[in-house]
Structures are given as structure tokens and as C-alpha cells.
Amino acid sequence: xxxxxxxxxxxxxxxxxxxxxxxxxxxxxxxxxxxxxxxxxxxxxxxxxxxxxxxxxxxxxxxxxxxxxxxxxxxxxxxxxxxxxxxxxxxxxxxxxxxxxxxxxxxxxxxxxxxxxxxxxxxxxxxxxxxxxxxxxxxxxxxxxxxxxxxxxxxxxxxxxxxxxxxxxxxxxxxxxxxxxxxxxxxxxxxxxxxxxxxxxxxxxxxxxxxxxxxxxxxxxxxxxxxxxxxxxxxxxxxxxxxxxxxxxxxxxxxxxxxxxxxxxxxxxxxxxxxxxxxxxxxxxxxxxxxxxxxxxxxxxxxxxxxxxxxxxxxxxxx
Amino acid sequence: xxxxxxxxxxxxxxxxxxxxxxxxxxxxxxxxxxxxxxxxxxxxxxxxxxxxxxxxxxxxxxxxxxxxxxxxxxxxxxxxxxxxxxxxxxxxxxxxxxxxxxxxxxxxxxxxxxxxxxxxxxxxxxxxxxxxxxxxxxxxxxxxxxxxxxxxxxxxxxxxxxxxxxxxxxxxxxxxxxxxxxxxxxxxxxxxxxxxxxxxxxxxxxxxxxxxxxxxxxxxxxxxxxxxxxxxxxxxxxxxxxxxxxxxxxxxxxxxxxxxxxxxxxxxxxxxxxxxxxxxxxxxxxxxxxxxxxxxxxxxxxxxxxxxxxxxxxxxxxxxxxxxxxxxxxxxxxxxx
Numbered sequence: 019x020x021x022x023x024x025x026x027x028x029x030x031x032x033x034x035x036x037x038x039x040x041x042x043x044x045x046x047x048x049x050x051x052x053x054x055x056x057x058x059x060x061x062x063x064x065x066x067x068x069x070x071x072x073x074x075x076x077x078x079x080x081x082x083x084x085x086x087x088x089x090x091x092x093x094x095x096x097x098x099x100x101x102x103x104x105x106x107x108x109x110x111x112x113x114x115x116x117x118x119x120x121x122x123x124x125x126x127x128x129x130x131x132x133x134x135x136x137x138x139x140x141x142x143x144x145x146x147x148x149x150x151x152x153x154x155x156x157x158x159x160x161x162x163x164x165x166x167x168x169x170x171x172x173x174x175x176x177x178x179x180x181x182x183x184x185x186x187x188x189x190x191x192x193x194x195x196x197x198x199x200x201x202x203x204x205x206x207x208x209x210x211x212x213x214x215x216x217x218x219x220x221x222x223x224x225x226x227x228x229x230x231x232x233x234x235x236x237x238x239x240x241x242x243x244x245x246x247x248x249x250x251x252x253x254x255x256x257x258x259x260x261x262x263x264x265x266x267x268x269x270x271x272x273x274x275x276x277x278x279x280x281x282x283x284x285x286x287x288x289x290x291x292x293x294x295x296x297x298x299x300x301x302x303x304x305x306x307x308x309x310x311x312x313x314x315x316x317x318x319x320x321x322x323x324x325x326x327x328x329x330x331x332x333x334x335x336x337x
Numbered sequence: 338x339x340x341x342x343x344x345x346x347x348x349x350x351x352x353x354x355x356x357x358x359x360x361x362x363x364x365x366x367x368x369x370x371x372x373x374x375x376x377x378x379x380x381x382x383x384x385x386x387x388x389x390x391x392x393x394x395x396x397x398x399x400x401x402x403x404x405x406x407x408x409x410x411x412x413x414x415x416x417x418x419x420x421x422x423x424x425x426x427x428x429x430x431x432x433x434x435x436x437x438x439x440x441x442x443x444x445x446x447x448x449x450x451x452x453x454x455x456x457x458x459x460x461x462x463x464x465x466x467x468x469x470x471x472x473x474x475x476x477x478x479x480x481x482x483x484x485x486x487x488x489x490x491x492x493x494x495x496x497x498x499x500x501x502x503x504x505x506x507x508x509x510x511x512x513x514x515x516x517x518x519x520x521x522x523x524x525x526x527x528x529x530x531x532x533x534x535x536x537x538x539x540x541x542x543x544x545x546x547x548x549x550x551x552x553x554x555x556x557x558x559x560x561x562x563x564x565x566x567x568x569x570x571x572x573x574x575x576x577x578x579x580x581x582x583x584x585x586x587x588x589x590x591x592x593x594x595x596x597x598x599x600x601x602x603x604x605x606x607x608x609x610x611x612x613x614x615x616x617x618x619x620x621x622x623x624x625x626x627x628x629x630x631x632x633x634x635x636x637x638x639x640x641x642x643x644x645x646x647x648x649x650x651x652x653x654x655x656x657x658x659x660x661x662x663x664x665x666x667x668x669x670x671x672x673x674x
Contacts, residue, residue, distance in 0.1 A: 049547075049548060052548040053547040053548040054548075056546070056547025056548060057547065058547075059546070059547045059572055060544070060547040060548075063543040063544055063546075063547070064544075066543070067540050067543065067544070153409060156376070160375060160376070160381070163654075164378075164381045164385070166378060166381075166652065166653060166654030166655055167378065167535075167584075167585070167586055167653075167654035167655075168653065168654055169586070169654075179567075179571060251536060254536075254539075255535055255536035255539050255564060255567065256535065256563060256567060256586060257535075257586060257654060259377070259378075259534055259535065259536060260376045260377050260378070260381075261376050261377055261534055262534065262536050264532075264534075265532075265537065299540070299544060300544075302541065302544055303544030303545060303548075306527065306528070306529050306541065306544060306545040307527075307544075307545055307547075307548035309527070309528065312499070312502035312503070312530055313502075315502075316502065
């Protein structure tokens with residue numbers, strides 16, 4: 019990254035997030051060929067559903083940035099638990115929307131703290147710690163409500179499904195969070211700390227980075243992002259499901275990788291998260307619209323993801 | 338029977354006396370449920386039905402125990418280990434909702450060899466020594482198209498919402514739908530996978546809708562109708578006839594639409610209480626009755642006429658249910674003979 023002033027076009031071409039947006043744009047164009055006048059509503063739907071992937075993706079991205087071995091596999095269970103408890107607490111009453119949101123965030127903080135304690139105190143590798151903790155969260159979710167779907171309060175459902183000026187409300191939330199994450203990473207000292215830890219843990223510690231405090235913050239942040247997504251998704255789709263988080267396990271990792279962040283840590287990429295989230299929704303819509311069978315659909319999705327990841331990481335991260 | 342009982346007694350480390358061949362008393366028999374998955378409302382209702390019915394049967398002295406066990410990871414290896422444990426614990430019958438039709442055959446065979454009656458339902462096993470209470474999934478698909486054909490004799494465009502790709506159930510229901518569509522004027526213009534979950538279905542439908550012509554009906558697999566309704570409701574399209582899958586939120590939405598603009602549809606699924614049917618079939622086998630190896634689960638249908646009643650009896654957020662009685666199990670057995 020420290021080569022002498024490349025020309026502006028080259029600079030853009032070298033942005034790892036470029037490929038995610040390019041892929042999203044191409045799939046959108048291809049789907050629009052069939053959709054015709056429906057392209058507008060396709061774009062609206064893409065923004066809506068990409069928001070959920072983007073918010074969990076931001077949390078996951080920061081965790082992955084911490085370096086090899088750091089990953090949060092408890093995202094689906096945290097989403098389910100937060101959504102289940104918050105919707106049960108609100109019990110369709112409008113007056114409880116704000117406290118309900120706080121319940122969801124509180125659950126997120128709780129899950130994040132548990133994750134981090136397992137990792138730090140018991141010295142369990144994050145992949146095992148978050149996975150085993152997720153059984154705990156999932157069981158709590160099952161136990162607390164036995165899988166009954168409680169509807170969100172009316173105004174909350176209206177907010178989650180509504181939008182203004184052609185932009186869905188959930189997308190506004192997702193974009194705002196992305197901007198916060200970008201500011202944190204690019205403009206705040208904490209962001210430097212996160213990248214430093216991911217690039218070399220020992221060096222970061224020796225140079226005085228509060229390693230454990232940063233890691234604590236990141237894991238809690240990831241759980242809060244997951245909890246918030248669960249809350250929004252349940253409000254959007256009319257209730258919390260026990261298996262509502264399932265697809266966000268891989269989705270959260272996929273948007274990070276396709277978005278151009280380094281899977282090995284130390285280098286993250288916020289704009290790419292949104293490009294990748296849009297792409298992940300659009301590719302399924304495109305293949306569905308062309309009427310391809312599930313088998314071909316999955317194969318093509320896999321191939322395209324491999325292609326985008328290869329392009330995005332073409333020059334490698336030898337910084 | 339005698340030899341089996343002795344073997345079983347030896348396996349369990351307790352001494353049992355051989356029971357008379359026919360009309361055996363089942364009050365000292367213990368039945369276990371081996372369940373592979375508990376992570377959705379249908380399965381939760383299924384376990385609840387089992388417990389309610391089983392507790393009553395124990396209180397009434399029909400059986401000695403009706404315990405339910407669920408594996409945590411929905412994996413065949415784990416369920417096989419669970420069944421091995423049940424063999425060691427000396428259950429007289431094991432009722433299974435299986436993670437795989439083939440992968441736990443070894444454990445099922447071991448149970449049969451130990452003299453244990455094995456009854457599989459919903460997720461059935463192929464091991465020939467076990468009984469199978471299967472769902473006619475193809476028929477489930479056909480019934481939906483038949484209903485829509487009655488409503489729209491002139492045909493039209495249909496959207497198909499499928500389940501989880503690569504699962505046997507999904508292929509079967511879809512095959513039934515496509516097969517029946519050839520007898521009608523319908524055309525399936527789009528097909529998406531909703532993974533039997535409202536939020537996934539909502540997402541998939543929202544993604545394909547912009548590229549679809551006008552549709553008159555949506556065929557589903559259960560657990561996806563409300564999501565489809567949400568996705569279509571978010572656009573300015575007219576609401577097509579969505580076949581529902583007995584979930585309470587689907588029925589509630591249907592009732593609301595009915596009140597608002599006279600919306601009509603139908604709903605069908607397998608009642609989670611099918612676990613109680615499996616329980617009574619196992620009890621009948623232990624009782625020495627002659628039971629065919631292959632039985633069929635009846636569908637639970639909710640039509641326009643009984644929508645109000647179904648909504649009353651279905652807990653909020655759950656799924657319409659019916660618990661089977663011993664007599665109903667006898668009817669199902671008689672029908673299969």
C-alpha cells in the first residue's frame with residue numbers, strides 16, 4: 019500500500035471491494051433483463067435483505083480482522099436468542115418497543131461477554147468457544163419460548179418493512195452502521211489497534227496496544243450486531259423463528275471474504291461488505307429468475323464466489 | 338416372542354417373564370422416543386404432544402414409561418449412538434423420527450435383534466425390521482394443485498416454493514405438484530427454495546417476484562406461506578391464492594384477509610401429533626396386534642369452514658395440531674391391512 023502515487027484509475031482498480039460491487043452490478047443487470055419494469059422493486063428488495071447480511075457481516079469482519087483463528091460462530095444462535103427474548107418481552111405492545119430493543123442489545127452484550135470469557139479465561143480457541151456457546155444460546159432460546167412465534171408490535175413491524183424515498187428503513191440502519199465501522203477502522207486509533215493485532219499479535223502487544231480490551235470490544239460488538247440483526251429480522255418477518263439465524267452463519271463469513279477483507283486478518287474492508295451482501299442476494303434472485311434448478315444454482319453460486327474472491331485478493335496482502 | 342423377551346431381559350440386566358402371545362398387557366412396557374431435531378415450532382409441538390399423551394398413558398397404566406430424547410446436532414451418527422444407549426437401557430419399543438432413512442439402519446437392526454420394537458415416523462428408516470409411518474408427500478403436492486384447479490379451472494401462472502434443496506421430502510412434494518400440474522391448465526412460472534422457514538421464503542420470493550408475470554396461486558411445502566404473503570404484500574401485486582401449511586401465523590393472516598376482503602384458500606400439513614400416532618402403533622405392536630409394516634399418516638386439513646375453530650385451538654405462534662387416540666391408531670392400522 020505504500021508505493022508511490024499510482025494514477026487514480028489504477029488506485030480504484032486496486033480496491034479489493036471493487037469486485038464485489040462489479041459482481042453485484044452484473045447480476046443486477048442480468049436479472050433486470052428478465053424483470054424489466056420490476057428492476058426498481060428488485061433493487062428495493064436487494065437493499066432490504068442485504069441489510070441483514072451487512073450488519074452481521076460488519077460484526078464478523080471486525081472479529082476476523084483480529085487475525086487467524088478469530089471467528090464468531092455464535093452469530094445465528096445470538097440472533098435467535100435476542101429476537102426470541104425481545105419479542106417475548108414486547109409481547110406485541112407498542113409501549114415496549116424501546117425497552118425491547120434494549121433487551122435485544124442486552125442479550126447481545128451478554129452473549130459477547132460469555133464468548134470472550136470462554137476465549138480468554140478458559141483459553142478455548144474462538145472457533146470452539148463460540149460454537150459451543152451457541153448451543154447454550156440456542157437451547158436458551160428453545161427453552162424460553164418453545165419455538166412459538168410472537169408477532170412484533172405493529173409500529174415496529176411497519177418500521178422494519180417500510181422505507182422512505184425508495185430506501186428501506188433497515189438499509190438506512192445498515193448503512194449507518196457501516197459508516198460507523200468505517201470511521202472506527204479508518205479514522206480512530208482503535209481501528210489501528212484492531213488491524214495491528216490482526217497483523218502481528220506479539221508486536222501489537224509489545225508496542226502497548228491493549229490487546230485484551232480490544233478483543234473484548236470486538237467480540238461483544240459482533241454479538242451486538244448479531245442481536246440487532248435478529249431483532250430487525252424478526253420484526254421484519256413477523257416473528258422470531260428458532261432456525262431464523264441458520265443461513266447467517268455462512269453468510270456473515272461470505273460477505274467478509276467476498277467484500278475483499280483478508281480472511282487471515284489484519285486487513286478489513288467496510289465498503290466491500292455492502293457490495294458482497296447485495297451480490298449474495300442478487301445472485302440467488304438471478305439464478306431463480308432464470309429458472310435454474312437448485313443443483314446448478316448452488317454450483318454457479320459457488321463458482322462465482324470463488325471467482326470474486328480470487329479477483330478481490332489477486333494482488334495478495336503481503337503488506 | 339419368548340426368546341426375544343429373554344434376550345431383552347438379558348440385555349437390560351433384569352428378569353422379565355414371557356408374556357402371553359396375543360393381547361399382552363403393556364402396562365410394564367417402556368417406550369422411548371428418539372428424535373433427531375427440535376429446532377422449529379413443528380418439532381416442539383411434536384415433543385409436547387408426545388409428552389402430554391405419554392404422561393397420560395403412564396398415569397392410566399397403559400405403559401410403564403414414555404420418555405423422549407432429542408439429539409442436539411441432527412446427525413445420524415449421534416442418533417445411532419442414542420439408539421444404542423436405548424438398547425442398553427432396555428426399552429421395549431423405540432419410536433424414531435430419523436435424521437436419515439439409511440444411515441441409522443445399523444443401530445435399528447441392532448435394536449430389532451435385541452427384541453425391541455422399532456417404529457419410525459415422519460423421518461422414516463429403510464431397515465426392513467422397523468415399522469414405517471410415512472407421509473405421502475407426493476399426495477400432499479397433488480392435493481394443493483387439485484384445490485387450485487377447482488378455484489381456477491381456466492388455469493394461470495403458479496409460483497412454487499420448495500423446501501430444503503437435496504432433501505427427499507422436498508423432491509417428493511415437488512414431484513407431486515409438477516405431476517398434477519400436467520393435468521391442469523396451470524403453468525409453474527417460478528420456483529424458489531424457502532427452506533420451510535418464513536423468513537427464508539420471504540427473501541426468496543421477494544427476489545424472484547420482479548421477474549414474474551401475474552400469478553394466480555402459490556404452492557408451498559409448509560412453514561413458508563406467511564413469508565410468501567409478506568413478500569407479495571410488500572409489492573402492489575394482487576394477492577394470489579397461497580396454499581398454507583397450518584402454522585398459526587398463516588391461519589391468522591388468512592383469517593384477517595378473509596375478514597378484510599373475503600380471501601379464500603386452503604391449508605394442509607402433517608399434524609405434529611403424529612408422534613402420538615406412532616406411540617399408539619408401538620403400543621399396539623407390543624400388545625401383540627398384527628400391524629402392517631407400512632402405514633400412512635393422514636393429513637390435517639384446514640378449510641375455509643373450519644378456519645375459525647382451528648385458530649381457536651392453535652396456540653399463538655404454534656402449528657395446528659391434533660393428538661391421536663388409541664382408537665384412531667387402530668383405524669389407521671386397519672386401513673393399511
